[in-house]
Amino acid sequence: xxxxxxxxxxxxxxxxxxxxxxxxxxxxxxxxxxxxxxxxxxxxxxxxxxxxxxxxxxxxxxxxxxxxxxxxxxxxxxxxxxxxxxxxxxxxxxxxxxxxxxxxxxxxxxxxxxxxxxxxxxxxxxxxxxxxxxxxxxxxxxxxxxxxxxxxxxxxxxxxxxxxxxxxxxxxxxxxxxxxxxxxxxxxxxxxxxxxxxxxxxxxxxxxxx
Ligand SMILES: [Zn+2]
Numbered sequence: 001x002x003x004x005x006x007x008x009x010x011x012x013x014x015x016x017x018x019x020x021x022x023x024x025x026x027x028x029x030x031x032x033x034x035x036x037x038x039x040x041x042x043x044x045x046x047x048x049x050x051x052x053x054x055x056x057x058x059x060x061x062x063x064x065x066x067x068x069x070x071x072x073x074x075x076x077x078x079x080x081x082x083x084x085x086x087x088x089x090x091x092x093x094x095x096x097x098x099x100x101x102x103x104x105x106x107x108x109x110x111x112x113x114x115x116x117x118x119x120x121x122x123x124x125x126x127x128x129x130x131x132x133x134x135x136x137x138x139x140x141x142x143x144x145x146x147x148x149x150x151x152x153x154x155x156x157x158x159x160x161x162x163x164x165x166x167x168x169x170x171x172x173x174x175x176x177x178x179x180x181x182x183x184x185x186x187x188x189x190x191x192x193x194x195x196x197x198x199x200x201x202x203x204x205x206x207x208x209x210x
Contacts, residue, residue, distance in 0.1 A: 001208070006141045007041040008120060008162075009034055010148030010155050010176075011049050012098050015084040015091035017149075022084040024150045024177045028095060033175040033202050034147050035099045040206050043141070045132070046100055047120045047154070049085035050092060050108035057116035058083045068181050075125035078116060079181065087111070107132050119157035121165065133165045143168040145205065147175035152184035156191065163196040170198045172205060 012034065014020050017027040038044050051057070059067040059080035067082040085092040094100055109117035109130055117123040121133050136144065144167050146159045155176050162169040171192065178185045192199060200208075 001041050001205075002143065003042060004140055004142040005041060005145065006043040006045060006136065006143070007038060007145050007147065008158065009038070009044060009046045009098070009100075009103070010120060010146060010158055011047055011085075011150075012095050012148050013049060013085055013091065014093055014095060016049075017095055020084070020091055021082045022179075024179050026177050027149050028097070030148060030175050030177055031095050031097045033172075035097070037145075037147060037172065037175060037202055037205065038099060038102060041145070043139075044103045045105040045107060045135075046094070046103045047107045047109060047132075047148075047158070048092065048094070049117075049154070050087050050111045051085050052111065052113040053086050054113065055083075055086075055110065055116070056114045057081055057110070073115075075115060078124065085110070105132075105135060118154045119161045120154070121158060121161035133161075136162075136167060137165075141167070143170065145170045145172055145200075147172050149177060151176040151178035152181075152188040153179060156188040159197045160191065160195045168198075169196065170200050170205075172202050173199050174202050 016024050059065045069080050115123045144162045146155050159169045159171050
């Protein structure tokens with residue numbers, strides 16, 4: 001890969017894997033694919049969903065509401081999730097099989113109790129930056145490849161924000177898995193087509209060098 005390429009590994013955490021509180025079907029299957037891909041990149045960053053207890057995106061924070069229903073918050077429509085990825089809990093830890101030692105940065109997100117953060121670049125108010133955009137720009141990265149969980153939420157919004165910020169954005173499909181809530185997978189694929197996000201397969205990524 002080029003020196004200006006970076007692999008962004010999104011939320012490969014226990015709560016998003018089978019047995020976790022917000023398990024993505026086959027979520028753990030991405031781990032060997034990502035480990036293999038990571039070896040092909042000179043640069044890797046990780047994101048980590050990192051919520052306060054009682055976070056406003058949790059259904060449990062809203063009387064009478066159930067997970068996967070939506071609600072209107074100050075910044076727009078929010079899906080209500082089961083409690084997940086609470087700071088310093090085993091569910092928030094990276095999957096034990098993920099080879100994370102080479103990662104140069106871990107971006108934590110969703111740590112403000114009143115606003116969720118799907119994207120690695122902006123919180124769900126679409127305005128508050130995480131700092132990752134500046135980090136990538138300052139270090140001279142031009143192209144970001146996205147892998148991890150889940151295709152239809154955090155991977156989707158991260159890749160679209162990267163494209164919006166002027167980076168070349170590629171989602172490596174077979175290194176991601178989706179949640180599939182209320183047509184969210186179809187919406188994500190449709191949105192990728194409309195935005196400048198490109199889809200690729202892990203087998204072809206190695207051939208994209210230079
Ligand atoms: Zn979350």
